[in-house]
Amino acid sequence: MSMVNAGALWKVASGGNPLARIRATRDGLAAVRVNVGAAAVHTGLLDVLAGGDATTEELARELGAVDEALLLAFLRVTVSVGLLSRGEDRPWHLTARGRALVDDDVVRAGYEAFAGLHTAPYRQTAAMLGGGPRCRDMADQGPLIARLSAAMEPLVMHELTRTVRERRPLRVLDIGCGAGLELAAMLDAAPEAQGVGVDLDEGAAALAGRTLHERGLTGRATVLQADVRQPAGGRTGPLADTFDFALLANVIYYLPMAERVPLLREIAGLLAPEGVLFLVSTVATRQFFSRHLDLLLRCQGDGHMAITDVAGLVGQLTEAGFRADTPRAVAPGAPVVTVTATVPG
Numbered sequence: 001m002s003m004v005n006a007g008a009l010w011k012v013a014s015g016g017n018p019l020a021r022i023r024a025t026r027d028g029l030a031a032v033r034v035n036v037g038a039a040a041v042h043t044g045l046l047d048v049l050a051g052g053d054a055t056t057e058e059l060a061r062e063l064g065a066v067d068e069a070l071l072l073a074f075l076r077v078t079v080s081v082g083l084l085s086r087g088e089d090r091p092w093h094l095t096a097r098g099r100a101l102v103d104d105d106v107v108r109a110g111y112e113a114f115a116g117l118h119t120a121p122y123r124q125t126a127a128m129l130g131g132g133p134r135c136r137d138m139a140d141q142g143p144l145i146a147r148l149s150a151a152m153e154p155l156v157m158h159e160l161t162r163t164v165r166e167r168r169p170l171r172v173l174d175i176g177c178g179a180g181l182e183l184a185a186m187l188d189a190a191p192e193a194q195g196v197g198v199d200l201d202e203g204a205a206a207l208a209g210r211t212l213h214e215r216g217l218t219g220r221a222t223v224l225q226a227d228v229r230q231p232a233g234g235r236t237g238p239l240a241d242t243f244d245f246a247l248l249a250n251v252i253y254y255l256p257m258a259e260r261v262p263l264l265r266e267i268a269g270l271l272a273p274e275g276v277l278f279l280v281s282t283v284a285t286r287q288f289f290s291r292h293l294d295l296l297l298r299c300q301g302d303g304h305m306a307i308t309d310v311a312g313l314v315g316q317l318t319e320a321g322f323r324a325d326t327p328r329a330v331a332p333g334a335p336v337v338t339v340t341a342t343v344p345g
């Protein structure tokens with residue numbers, strides 16, 4: 001390859017805004033890479049190769065690909081982002097990076113979500129600003145949201161299990177339990193306790209059931225597919241007796257603003273006097289992720305949703321009858337807090 005000539009380089013560097021051009025290209029290529037990863041998941045390519053190396057013909061058969069030239073182009077781009085490799089005359093092979101996408105479900109959910117529900121609002125902003133149809137992520141993307149939320153688990157787990165050990169509850173409730181990781185951790189931290197997980201989404205409830213089964217906790221917990229906003233009529237079966245510890249992690253902001261205090265009151269009613277609610281929520285700050293989640297919520301078509309700030313969150317807990325402790329960030333500077341709130345005795 002010939003050397004780039006200095007005149008051409010100068011022309012590139014002095015045309016337009018070179019730094020902004022570099023930024024646009026860098027951000028753009030990152031967005032494309034996310035979409036390549038998501039397509040490698042959605043087509044089933046990574047799962048096929050997780051079962052062993054495969055030739056192009058085998059892949060075409062497994063993926064139902066009828067356009068071999070397009071399949072080859074897709075395989076080559078997947079190699080270029082480091083998910084696959086192929087030596088001379090060798091079959092296609094999953095690299096360590098590709099395997100991480102198959103083996104770590106948070107990574108897989110990340111590619112799926114960032115190529116889909118997390119970026120869709122921006123593709124539709126203009127239409128929505130003009131009154132076009134809104135998103136319905138809670139109804140359409142429940143299991144994916146629950147899977148991605150598991151990324152937050154290590155950040156809250158320490159504080160959650162510390163609080164559970166301190167309170168030694170006998171009945172724990174996980175509202176909007178998603179994949180059930182926190183429910184399992186609470187049961188591990190309180191070996192005498194029985195637990196109930198509730199999730200509105202059928203797929204999420206099934207995931208939680210699987211987690212409990214894998215952790216050998218089936219005999220100590222029940223998962224219900226239910227809307228926890230249901231008034232007292234819903235308090236039958238596993239919800240009939242009061243609880244001494246409830247978790248509401250990464251759920252409150254998925255409710256329309258007007259329904260948050262009523263939900264918290266409902267939870268207070270499920271708790272015994274001096275029962276504790278451990279709440280985890282992203283709060284409104286100027287940080288990118290907080291602002292992004294706020295926009296994502298405001299794009300939903302199921303009522304007015306938004307992120308509240310710390311004072312707003314404490315205000316809602318107080319209005320619902322709780323005595324709230326000072327919220328703590330899950331990591332220094334993170335826009336996610338935990339709050340412990342008690343039902344007065």
Ligand SMILES: C[S@@+](CC[C@H](N)C(=O)[O-])C[C@H]1O[C@@H](n2cnc3c(N)ncnc32)[C@H](O)[C@@H]1O
Binds near residue numbers: 138145178198204
């Ligand atoms: C972001 S996920 C959080 C999952 C889990 N708590 C965590 O922190 O990893 C939110 C979950 O809340 C559930 N959810 C939302 N509204 C609910 C409601 N009214 N009743 C029960 N579950 C609800 C959703 O289906 C979803 O699984």
